[in-house]
Amino acid sequence: MSKERIKIAPEMFDIMPEEYQDLVDRATYGKEGRGWKDIGTSKELIEEHSLCAGCPESMAFRYILASLPAPEDTVMVGSTGCTSLVFPHVGVHNIHSLFGNQNAIASGLKRALSVRFPGQVKDVVVLAGDGATVDIGLDMTLQAWFRQEKFTTICFDNELYANTGGQESGLMQKGFVAKMAPVGKTFEKVKLPEIARESGCHYVVNCTVSKPNLVEKVIKNAIHVAREIGPTYLQLYTPCILEIGKNSMEGLQEMRDSEKPTERFAYKEYVSDEAKELLTELAAKEKERKAAAKKQLAGKA
Amino acid sequence: MATQSLVGTKNRAGQVVTDAWKMMHEAERTPCFFTGSEVIKEAIRRANCDVMIAYPITPQSEAAALIGELFAEGFIGDYFRGESEFAVMSQCAGAAFGGARVFTTTAGPGTMRAMENFPMWAGARLPIQMIVTCRGINSPLSIQPDTLEISYLLNTGMLVWHAETAQDFYDWILKGYMVSEEPDVHLPLALCCDGFFVTHTKDVVNLTPVDMCLPPYDPYRSPVPCMDMECPPVRMMRDPFVMKSNYISYATHASWQQEVWAAVERSRKHAIRWLDGLIEVDKPDADILIVSSGTAVSQGREAQALLEEDGIEVGIVKIKVLRPWPGDEIREATKNAKHIIVPEFNVTGWLAKEIRATIPDAGRVYAGPHVCGGMTMPPEVIAADIKKHLGIKAESLAGRGS
Numbered sequence: 001m002s003k004e005r006i007k008i009a010p011e012m013f014d015i016m017p018e019e020y021q022d023l024v025d026r027a028t029y030g031k032e033g034r035g036w037k038d039i040g041t042s043k044e045l046i047e048e049h050s051l052c053a054g055c056p057e058s059m060a061f062r063y064i065l066a067s068l069p070a071p072e073d074t075v076m077v078g079s080t081g082c083t084s085l086v087f088p089h090v091g092v093h094n095i096h097s098l099f100g101n102q103n104a105i106a107s108g109l110k111r112a113l114s115v116r117f118p119g120q121v122k123d124v125v126v127l128a129g130d131g132a133t134v135d136i137g138l139d140m141t142l143q144a145w146f147r148q149e150k151f152t153t154i155c156f157d158n159e160l161y162a163n164t165g166g167q168e169s170g171l172m173q174k175g176f177v178a179k180m181a182p183v184g185k186t187f188e189k190v191k192l193p194e195i196a197r198e199s200g201c202h203y204v205v206n207c208t209v210s211k212p213n214l215v216e217k218v219i220k221n222a223i224h225v226a227r228e229i230g231p232t233y234l235q236l237y238t239p240c241i242l243e244i245g246k247n248s249m250e251g252l253q254e255m256r257d258s259e260k261p262t263e264r265f266a267y268k269e270y271v272s273d274e275a276k277e278l279l280t281e282l283a284a285k286e287k288e289r290k291a292a293a294k295k296q297l298a299g300k301a
Numbered sequence: 302m303a304t305q306s307l308v309g310t311k312n313r314a315g316q317v318v319t320d321a322w323k324m325m326h327e328a329e330r331t332p333c334f335f336t337g338s339e340v341i342k343e344a345i346r347r348a349n350c351d352v353m354i355a356y357p358i359t360p361q362s363e364a365a366a367l368i369g370e371l372f373a374e375g376f377i378g379d380y381f382r383g384e385s386e387f388a389v390m391s392q393c394a395g396a397a398f399g400g401a402r403v404f405t406t407t408a409g410p411g412t413m414r415a416m417e418n419f420p421m422w423a424g425a426r427l428p429i430q431m432i433v434t435c436r437g438i439n440s441p442l443s444i445q446p447d448t449l450e451i452s453y454l455l456n457t458g459m460l461v462w463h464a465e466t467a468q469d470f471y472d473w474i475l476k477g478y479m480v481s482e483e484p485d486v487h488l489p490l491a492l493c494c495d496g497f498f499v500t501h502t503k504d505v506v507n508l509t510p511v512d513m514c515l516p517p518y519d520p521y522r523s524p525v526p527c528m529d530m531e532c533p534p535v536r537m538m539r540d541p542f543v544m545k546s547n548y549i550s551y552a553t554h555a556s557w558q559q560e561v562w563a564a565v566e567r568s569r570k571h572a573i574r575w576l577d578g579l580i581e582v583d584k585p586d587a588d589i590l591i592v593s594s595g596t597a598v599s600q601g602r603e604a605q606a607l608l609e610e611d612g613i614e615v616g617i618v619k620i621k622v623l624r625p626w627p628g629d630e631i632r633e634a635t636k637n638a639k640h641i642i643v644p645e646f647n648v649t650g651w652l653a654k655e656i657r658a659t660i661p662d663a664g665r666v667y668a669g670p671h672v673c674g675g676m677t678m679p680p681e682v683i684a685a686d687i688k689k690h691l692g693i694k695a696e697s698l699a700g701r702g703s
Contacts, residue, residue, distance in 0.1 A: 006533040075399070075528050093528040095398050097421050101391035104383070108354065108395025108403075113529060115351050115378035116400055122529070140391070143384040 001072045003030050023091055029072040033289065035220075036066045036212040045071055045091035051082060054248030056255060057156055057238040060209040061086055064127070064154070067216040068092070069223055074123040075113070077106045079132035081163045082240075083156060100137030102128045103144040106151045114150075123223050124151035130171040131161045134190050138170075145199040148230040152222045155192070155233070158240040166243035173264070178243075193268060196233040202272040203232040203279075208255035208265045218269075224282055225275045232275075237265040307516055312349050314376045316514040321479050324515065325472065325575075330507035337500035340467045341406070341432060342367035344474035349514045351378040351401035356389045359444045360496040361406040361434040368404070386411035390418035390431075397427035400520030400527040402478065405429065408496055409436035409443075412450045416457075422489040423458025423561050426525045428481040428518075429489045430474065431459075434496040435595075435646075437674060445675020446496045448595060451623065452651035458561040460490040460568055461624040462576075463594040467504040469621070470494055475515060476575040484522045486568040488561070495596040495646055569625045579627035582634045584616035589687060590638040592618040592631070592656060597644045603680030604644075608687065615687070620652070628659045640690060641666045644683050648673040 006024050008016050026043035028034040038044075045065040051058045061083075068074050071092050078087045080099035087094045097105050106126045113122035133141050133155040141153060160178055161167040168181035170190040177184045193206040203225040205218045215236070222232040239254045241247065246254055258265040271279065307318045319328070324347075335343065341364040345353070353372065355365035372380035378401065383389035386407050397403045407415060412433055422429055437443030438450050454461050460481055464470045473492055481490040494500065520527035572579060583605075591601035598619040605615045618634050620627060635641055635656075643653035643666060653668030660666070670686045672678045688695040 001530045001532075005531070073530050075530055077395070091534050093526070093530050093534050095395070095528050097391065097394055097398075097425065098417055101388065101394075101418075104388040104391035105395035105398070107383075108352065108392035108397075108401075109399040109528065110395075111379045111381070111392075112352055112396040112399030112401035112403075116529065139384060140388050143388065147381065 001029075003072065027091060028066075030070075033286075034066065034069075034071075035216045036063050039066050046086065046089055049086045049089055051086060052242055052248070054241060054251050055082075055238075056209055056241070056251040057082055057158070058086070059251075060156060060215065060236055060238050061090075063209060063212045063215040064219055065090065065092070067219040068123070068125070069220055070121050070123055073121045074125060075109060077102045077109065077124065077126045079128035079137065081129040081132055081161075083127055083129060085163075100132050100135075101140055102126045102132060102137060103149075103153060104140040106153075107144050107147065107149045110149060110151050121227065123227055125154065125223065126151060127154045127156065129162070130155055130157045130159065131169045134170040134192055142195070142199050145196060145201055145231045145233070148200055150226050150230055152226040152232045152234065154222075155235045156238045157235050158238050158243075159189070160240060160243055162240040162243055166240070189264065193233065193235055193270070197270045201231045201233045201270070202229045202275040204234075204270040206235045206265065206268040208237040208259045210252055210255040210259060214267075221279055225278060228278055229272070229274050312514050312517065313378065314374070314514075316347070316349075316512050318349070318516050319513040321475070321515050324509055324513050325476060328509050328513060330509060332505050332507050334503055334505055335467065336363075336503050337434075337467045337470060337494065338364040338367060340471045340506050341474065341500075342371060343506075343508055344471045345404055346371055346376050346511065347509060347514050348404065348475055348478060349402065349517050350376075350404045351518070352393075352396040353377050353380045353404045354389045354392045354396070355380065355382050355405070356384075356386055356407070356411065357382075358386070358408050358411040360436060360500045361408045361411075361432065364432065364434070364500065365406045368406075386415035387418065390415040390422070393429045393431075394418060394422055394425065394427055397422075397429050398425065398528040400518075400529050402482075402518035403427075403429045404432075406432040406434065408434045409438050409447070409450055413438050413453065416453060419454065419457035419459055419489070419491075424557065426487045426523065426561075426564070427489055428478070428487050430477050430481065431489065431491050432474070433491050433493040434500045435493055436496040439674070443674055446498055446596075447647055447673050447675065448493070448495060448645065449647040449649065449651070449673070451491075451493050452647070452649070454491045454493075455624055455651075458488065458558075458565060459624065460486075460488055460565060460572075460622075462490065462492050462572075462622050463620065464492060464494045464499065465595055465598050465619060467499055467502075467506045470499060471506050471508065473576070475509075478515060478518070480568055480571040480575055482518055482522070483568070483571050484524055486564050486571060487524050488564050488568065493595070498596045565625050572622050572625070576621055578630065579620070579622040579625075580630045580634060581619040581621065582616065584614065585618075585634055586637060587614045587616035588637075588639040589613065589642065589691075590616045590618055590635055590640070591642045591644065591683065592620065592635065593644050594620040594623065594652060595646065597646055597678060600678045600680050600683060601642075601644055604683035604687070607680055607684045613687070613691075623655075626655065626659070631656060632660050635660050635665070638665060640687070642683070642687055642690070643668050644670050644678060644686075646672055646678065
């Protein structure tokens with residue numbers, strides 16, 4: 001989408017909602033090198049939301065939306081859960097249809113966009129919770145990867161069903177006592193990152209969202225690899241502070257504690273050879289772009 | 302958005318985009334002797350489809366595979382086999398959300414497995430066309446013709462049409478896109494037929510020219526935004542009403558459901574124009590009317606001929622469109638009938654229930670005969686039931702135990 005499309009006719013400008021005026025004037029659609037550092041200096045593609053106070057998912061949403069390489073040509077696909085309370089506030093097209101079918105929706109969507117816009121960038125990004133990704137939707141998650149569908153799957157792993165009130169999920173830790181696991185979960189946390197690698201994903205990362213620069217990097221890598229090569233998977237720990245008995249201000253510390261080298265969210269990545277080659281190439285280009293920008297800035301001074 | 306007519310231009314396969322009304326009503330027709338499955342392929346060849354998603358289930362597998370051949374020949378933008386009917390119908394939704402003209406086929410247990418998708422399709426106003434080649438959904442496992450699954454589709458918000466013959470099928474696939482893609486409709490269409498009886502038998506079908514195709518789907522005529530980031534994204538809600546318990550939330554959901562059903566209603570005028578009426582009536586003045594849909598109508602016609610030999614005059618009402626329901630037409634067509642016989646290929650008689658709920662003096666409706674599980678419906682059985690109903694002694698039919 002060209003930025004021209006969202007421009008407001010001057011005669012109409014004052015009657016448009018302030019929100020929309022802001023999106024036109026101060027959002028970062030089409031901005032080269034956009035990233036989490038734009039937060040605070042530009043209009044975000046998500047600002048208000050109806051998640052709980054201090055929910056790490058809201059941080060994750062903000063970093064991800066700030067990091068999309070081409071939001072003006074990105075369509076996101078969600079699923080039922082806490083994320084479906086956020087998507088209506090997001091400034092990119094997004095689809096909610098059913099619970100668990102997000103990777104099937106994304107498969108059809110990506111195919112249709114490829115047929116309709118051949119040779120043009122149209123990124124598709126799935127963002128769903130762990131119940132949607134690993135339990136009810138596992139079949140469609142895996143089959144999209146087997147078919148090498150060219151989109152990114154992001155799982156917000158909060159290790160339980162948060163929106164329905166804290167029931168056991170496949171990504172929950174063994175032994176955790178929860179609703180529907182009255183004597184503690186009896187089996188191990190499903191190893192979806194490993195399964196993703198074996199299922200044909202070209203870029204897989206397991207981490208928390210405690211560091212915005214890391215989130216930006218993995219989001220950009222995952223989307224670029226999906227655009228050019230094939231499926232990618234990010235599993236991001238976004239703890240449900242409410243259901244694990246933490247306070248609003250404790251989400252960040254919970255993530256930091258869980259990403260220590262011996263913990264279950266220690267940074268883990270898998271990159272296929274093809275993806276490595278692409279990412280090296282992109283990194284070199286980015287370096288060149290930054291050097292040129294620096295030079296230009298120096299020239300101006 | 303196309304700002305000029307595309308009529309006269311060529312599509313991806315080199316076919317000439319033709320005004321749909323002219324193509325269907327004025328273009329020269331060539332008779333061909335084809336199975337129903339081959340007819341589906343030939344209709345889709347001319348439908349300018351962007352995406353078809355397939356899954357094997359008898360008796361639609363052949364049609365779904367034949368459309369794969371069309372993809373290989375360059376007539377369809379993309380085609381693949383999904384992993385289950387639930388997934389396929391979601392993939393169809395994704396493609397339609399992305400602005401594609403979408404086609405798929407399913408049958409029996411597949412329809413049931415995919416069911417959660419259908420009200421979602423309607424609610425999201427996705428004009429997907431789905432062929433339903435009806436088969437048994439009961440346990441023990443059956444692959445035989447049975448129309449019970451149609452009754453589950455009637456309250457999804459989809460348009461539901463029931464083809465009798467392969468010719469109906471051919472014409473209605475093409476006309477179906479024209480109706481369901483109208484901006485004031487923009488709803489999915491379940492185009493049903495009786496499995497095997499229509500899909501696996503050969504019939505003479507008059508085809509439109511192979512070098513003509515329908516105009517392409519224009520997603521920017523949709524009443525809801527196409528999800529392709531080519532129109533401004535709006536933050537839909539300040540306060541998502543999806544799970545809220547407040548008046549605004551209830552009112553929003555209620556009004557949207559009402560709008561979906563209003564759109565079903567608005568399809569009525571288009572379907573009447575394209576299909577030449579929602580029902581078809583033969584001998585409306587007869588005291589006895591056989592009212593049905595699908596191949597039960599064909600069997601009714603045979604029974605009509607048998608009874609004529611005995612001097613009993615019987616009229617036929619063929620219901621072509623089940624949603625929107627042709628209530629006025631059925632009331633008008635049956636106003637003078639003393640006996641209304643509703644033969645059906647299912648065990649519950651859902652069509653008879655609908656008719657009873659529609660007409661005054663519903664005691665006139667005789668629900669049956671009902672055959673199911675793949676049983677055929679010999680015209681003799683319909684004729685014998687009519688005679689029994691009239692109190693005329695009929696010869697006993699072999700094997701009926703009477």
